[in-house]
Amino acid sequence: MKSSNNDRPQQAGTERLAALVDGEDYFATVRASILRARRRIIIAAWDIHSRIELKRGGRDDGHPRELGALLIHQLERAPELEVFILLWDYAPIYALEREPLFFGHDPWQQHPRQHFCKDSAHPLAASQHQKLVAIDGRIAYCGGFDLGQWRWDTSAHRADDPHRRDPSGEPYPPFHDVQLLVDAEAAGALERLLVERWQSAGGGSALANACAAGPTDEDPWPSGVAPLLRDIPVTIALTVPSYQGRPEVREVEQLYREQIASAQRFLYLENQYLSARTVVAELCRSLRRRQGPEIVLLLPEQTGSWLQQRTMDVMRARRLASLRRADRHGRFKVYCPQVPGLTAGTPMVHAKLLIADDRILRVGSANLSNRSMGLDSECDLSVTARDDAEVSAIAALRHRLLAPWLGLAPAEIGAREQAIQAQGGGLIATIEHLRSQGQAASAPRLAELDGAVDPDWQRQLPDERLVDPDRPLDPAQVTTLLAEDHKATPVRRRLALALGLLGVFLTLAALWRWTPLGAWLDPQALADAAGRLSGTLWGPPLATIGFVIASLAAVPVTLLILASALLFDPLTGILVALTGSTLSAAAGRLLGAWLGRGLLDRLGGSTVSRIAHRLGQRGLLTILTVRIVPVAPFAVLNLVAGVLPLRWRDYLLGTLLGMLPGILALTVFAEGLIAVLGRADPRALALLLVGILALAGLAWVGRRLLKDTRDG
Template sequence: MSTLIPDAVPRNPDLPVSAGANPGPILEPGRNCWLIEACDRASVLVDAAEYYHLAGEAMQSARQRILIIGWEFDTRIRLEPGRAGGGQTLGEFILALARAMPARRISILKWGFGALKQLLRPSALWMLWRWHCTRAIAFRFDRAHPPGCSHHQKILVVDDCLAVCGGIDMSTARWDTSEHLDDDPRRIGPEGRPYPPWHDVTMMLAGPVAAALGELGAERWQRATSEPLDPLPDCSEVLWPDDLPVQFENVRVGIARTRSVYDGCAEIREIEALYLDMVAAAQDVIYIENQYFTSARVAVAIAARLKEPHPPEVVMVMPRKADGWLEQVAMDAARIRLARKIAEADPGNRFRIYVPVTAGRQDIYVHAKVMIVDHRLLRIGSSNLNNRSLGLDSECDVVIDAALPGNQHVAPTIAQLRTRLLSEHLSVEPAVFEAEFARSGSLTATIEALRCDGRSLDLLDLTRPGPLDKFVADNELLDPESADGFFEPMGRRGLRRRWREGLQRLRRLRPSIMS
């Protein structure tokens, strides 16, 4: 079975807004976000080649502190592999920063899982020892979480003035350009082996919102290391990279988190609430790029919208297969089962899952975590659409809501970003995409009209999972929504249970829609 169902019907803009839509602001601090903060400038960075280059510039401009928080971190990668001689390794780059300005502090926090593997790499171990002997650098492992939980945030903060938050780690097999060439000689890992094309997204932000991300990072640092970071004075400098065009100016940005219960810290599920609220607020189009789709609660919310008389279109761009055998067993089978359930509730044929491929028909791995609703909501962060990201792992997303006071001017930029992403995947000029979208009035119809045999988007084939895959997926063996989920009896967890819970929740909130 495939998600391809021909002739999706465009939405009629003259029809009334669906009962589930919310034309006002959806951000509510304390419920679906931590806070809403002012942002002087912001731009979306697509793919790690752009991010690594700009992150290098930003770190060189730091005067007081560089704070890096990540799921993974590899000193052996090169930030600019296209440069003559291959450029510096990340480890050498950090050392050079420390030597150039010894008073500037460089604090790096990496998830503790995999620490032993890193220490078994001679070159990495030697670099970490050199860092240890350098007073300006503090490299720590984060183990302050329940068993089975991962520290998954990807944050860079410079002087509490400039920050990056999104899905890109400074790690192996992440660097790629937006061209995603089939045989790019620069796409080589530290061991000398080539790796597949990789698509990712993050966001650079300046102003008070960067200070808020610095506060979040400092809290995480202290929890993981028991060492407080010194507070910094208010930043008055403009650290924005000269070669990065500003996409958003003078906007208000929300920050949403996930955190599991641990050592006196309460659970935080702002990210889950925000996903559900964004689905409910959609009027015309929900566009998602994500690595996984295994959350039955989010799937139920999508299915409920598609059952409405005038539902939005829902387009997902995802990898064909998860990265690694265990992830494929756990995540791919669950995605198939949820997509099939959604298809049953989709009489208007408005739900599609696409896979990006190169000109040579090689799969491009999607690691991005992006959600765009209509022209009014933009969300970029570290969270996946799986149970772990919604209740177990530590996550951080940033969101721009055009309905917030002072944000009304951002809607065209949000629309342009969606066009830019889909134009990249379809290998067409943005003007071509915009013209076809204006003609058809449908995102899925536009994609279908522009798909081709070269670099393009393939529809995901929903092949039935095998018995083992089905068992692992149905029982959420590798994708629990809390630390206790690893130890729950089989009868108290699983896709079916989460689906029923999601239906019950929607019936309480919107009984007329679910009747």
Template sequence: MLLTNRELSRYIDQDNMPDQTPGKRQLMTSLFDKPRNCRWIEKADQVGFAVDGENYYRALRESIIGARHSVFLVGWDIHSQLRLVREKTGDGYPTTLAALLEQCVHENPELQIYILCWDFAMIYTLEREFFPRYKLQWKSHDRIHFCLDGAHPAGGSQHQKFAVIDDSVAFAGGLDISKWRWDTREHRANDPRRVDPDGNTYPPFHDVNMTVSGDAARALGQLARERWAAVDGCEPAPAADNPNAECWPESLPPRLQQVEVAIALTRPEWGEHSALHQIEQLYVDSIERAEKLIYIENQYLSSHRIGEALVASLQREQGPEIVIIMPHETGGWLEQHTMDVLRCRLLGKLRDADTHGRLRAFSVRVSRDEAVYVMIHSKTMIIDDRFVRIGSSNLSNRSMGLDSECDLAITDTEDERCKEVITAFRRELLAEHLAVDPQTLAEAEQDAGSVIAAIETLQEGEHTLEALSHEIDDTLDMAVPDSALIDPEKPLEPERMLDYILGSSKSKLATGPLLKVAAALILLLGLAAAWRWTPMSEFLNMESAENAVRWMRDSEFTPALILLAFILGSVLAIPLTLIIIATVTVLGPWAGMAYSLAGAQLAAIVTFWLGQALGKNTVSNLAGSQFNTIARKVKNPGLLTIITFRIVPVAPFTVINVIAGASSISLRDFAIGTFFGMMPGIAAIALVADRLLAWLKDPSLQDVLVLGGTVLLVAGVLWALRHWLGSLLFKD
């Protein structure tokens, strides 16, 4: 039986959850406990494993071609121009996603396609397709529906990655239908086919998806409809009861038949939805029951609770070997200097607990001379070759409570055939990383009597597993804060972040400008670090920077160019903080503050007029969930509302301007509210940026003390302003 979202919430709210205290270790056959550690336990007629992008995208394409009623594509990111296959197919269908969907709906008048993609944070703009909504809506059929999913708390994301075809076949795992994901199982250091839609190459990439049919696929179809309804407000109709056998991909042979699949979720508390922590609980329960082997592939390793469970396992006198496969380093500079630091800290704790020598952590190297490593993006765990889980959840705190996640899991239920399949699958993955034949690995395991010993006998050649270090530079370790800010387990609202910084527990209203100050500090400190520790210092130093600033300051066109930069930056949705910092750098604190206030005011009015010109319906379609979020907050349009939005921003600067223009707020109230609402934040950024720039020029003790005093002054003023505004808003 499928529990609806409302029934599930009611069950949880009535305190019907079983005791979550781990007891004596039990067999894997008794592992699944609904709704404690999974939402559904449903029969899958067939189960397959799609390893790496080449196999998954080909299989997905085949299933979409066979669709008759509905296609749901749910992901953290979706790229319309991704080439699903890299060779000629001869079947008459396009290889790029958007063209494929277009042809399928033209050929089948009953087919409805729903694409749900995270309404992503600005920090990921350069990694993702620019305005995928526009490309899909302006050029596609009216039966191809697209929504940006913003139905999550502040700081959270829609991180589930699954596809459902006719409620008959479903794919779930770690692979988005996105760029930088396609690769073969060989993971060659240089593969000319491994290019993104823009023609750029990227490193080898590894990931895993599970494919299911039958009732398990129907359950994922229900999940997709619930997610769509949470964003769009309208739940699509389910497919007919009779399954579509043509949906199963021809290129993906089923590995198991007639097995039960558990579907576990992470869902943060949001609106009417209760929080679900089934994914975390299933991790803990399965690790606690492990006896011989815990095999993990994951992008991150920072979850406190998972770390505790692994430490407890390592401390047992008789316990399982633990093999963890992770990236050599994560994708971007920011992740490498945050999440990788948290990984090193947790790895250090695990190695301290490994008194019996049962832990190994590896990365996958494919070339020694060029030092090319495989990006491990898989979220896979196999325990005792009797339990396998594949999904979207990273071993991070946010995947346990803040992001929306979906994992699938299977146990052998004392079925020897199932155990054989899981064992073979685990060996296939390990053999892929070691660049050996699975049979060779099986023989090495038998000879050594240990998976770890077998791995260590096969670590040869350029493509192999390489020991992963947990050492970290002391300076970097001291600079990176605790995971409470970097990798939170629950929503970290601006109010809570301010309390974390100031130590206050009685504040009632978030203070956006203080966060902008923090962003300015991080940006400038990052530049200072780059000048100090990277080759940037060879061609960009303080003297050359001062010469450039002096030239810009003395130009007769500078004032006009600065105002124009604010307008263009607002239209293009460039973060306002960056433009303010640049202005202060060129003109100094006081003139920079004045020009920033004038430029922000002018830019706000221009984009307000743009919202008026587009109209409410158009803006609602373009802004998606953000329009509804802001519209709900604008109960009494007027001056105080705009001031509140500027001091406590609920959306980016440009988004607020455009939505305000499409609403009933008058230009007069908008302009006055913007002026007074932006003033504190701009002043704070200008003052702190100026003092920090002075410290960069001459890092003396006096400048450090002045900088510290400025930060404290700004924090105090913003704290007082916040409480003053709070008294106005809540005086009734």
């Protein structure tokens, strides 16, 4: 992979280029290609799921619908076929969202010609984000789609589509994405990219050997898929971070800047995020020009989970504010899709698409985020129209993209647009006119996106260079960024802790992968060990020691208490949690005393200073109060206590009495939760409700005590 400092993005010709809009279209098409494969199928993914159904509804054609079963089926049908799956070795934060590949029970059926490689050959906090499928050296797919759950949807985006369910049968909100299909030289170039990626990830030479035979004679292009464009050069733009001597490639970023600057009439962009500083700066420059293009963005109303909403949505709000300030000539609009009748969530815009003047079409994996510009591995494809026929083809695709949200057929949108253009209007005037025509109450629609977020989220967001970095971060840089603001917010401190824990996870992952420790981590073996632990005399003492060690490592004490309650019977769990909490408090205080008086300055923050003042004035009562309502993390309070003149009797007694009500409440809650999971009868529900009420009542009492200590 070449450096982009001096080189331009690679160009390769394609005889056919097709655009696949939404999951029903893409999944069915890639399934048809898999059934035509004869020599090799190569998949590179950020996420993948063996049980994702590629075909939903319709008649049974005799072939499996689920991805994993389909690949095995085709391996049996084609004796020379090999399958290669390259999957990002994802971060622990995504573990609950992923199918547990290579962890415990492998969900993928084994086959001697099916090969897997988990890609961890990237810097800390980076990801393999390319979404590619290459078949037989003849065709290749590239875009925003992973072959994962929560991606399939029709272009109708109905609120109640019965087929839009994940492998467990749960419904999810509408989902929009785009993928390109190319062949000829472009497909060969993408296959070579996959070979390089496979080798750099440690997959060995098997893929290179399989590709050495070259493209097959048979054409795996699915029948019925009409090309959008023919015989056209394709630009392949990459993002590759610098890593272990590998130079960085920032072609994605540079191509965005060039394409935005070149637009004359309009820019139409669809994306999941909007945080990339360089891209937004280029858009702002375009808006400030007296004569420049209209800019229309289609973004999701919410970017995703609660964590994304409190980070990426905050950065998006800042970028939108910058764009609106730059919009001196009224050429900027941002929309989000809405689907009435949804009971949960909002429609997801996951496409990564740019259309400029109906002359440039760009689709790929790169988000409009900083990390897609220089940290994650990305791949975008772009083509430039050379004549009016190709311009018309790209315009027809744009009309198809807008059609579901405007309630009109693509051809009708094109006709209305021509009429408005004849009167001097542009893309924004067309969209606004069609939005004002009214649609059925249940129909999907476009709404203007305000993008405002809670002001508290704005204040709490850590430095953007930590949340959404545009290049690899080294430990010294992280330390510098965290130290720049001496009034660091609690969120920033939590992020520093998270980065430290991530380093621990990465170290453990290496030990599990390359040492005998990995053999000890079979989930069933762990479950059996936990059962044996809870039934032995040495189990509670060992759990107590683990409790203390985990607490010193800043694991939240609430989680440790819950773990004790879930592992042991109620009485034993209470004793383990209470003993562990008290010993952890003592060990933390001793550690704080050893670190010395400079600890308070290093921890910083007005909250820690106030707590230190209260602890020094009214030790027993304040300790009792802060143990009931933790105004600072358990581990931090213990460290602070180590540098204050507190009597050990007050400290330990306050901890013991203050932790006991919370431990009792959490134990009742845990027992109720276990009972509900096992049998949802009234007694189990009542027990769970008692636990919740106990926790709520404890919080109320604690806050009253906290107010009393403040007033005093």
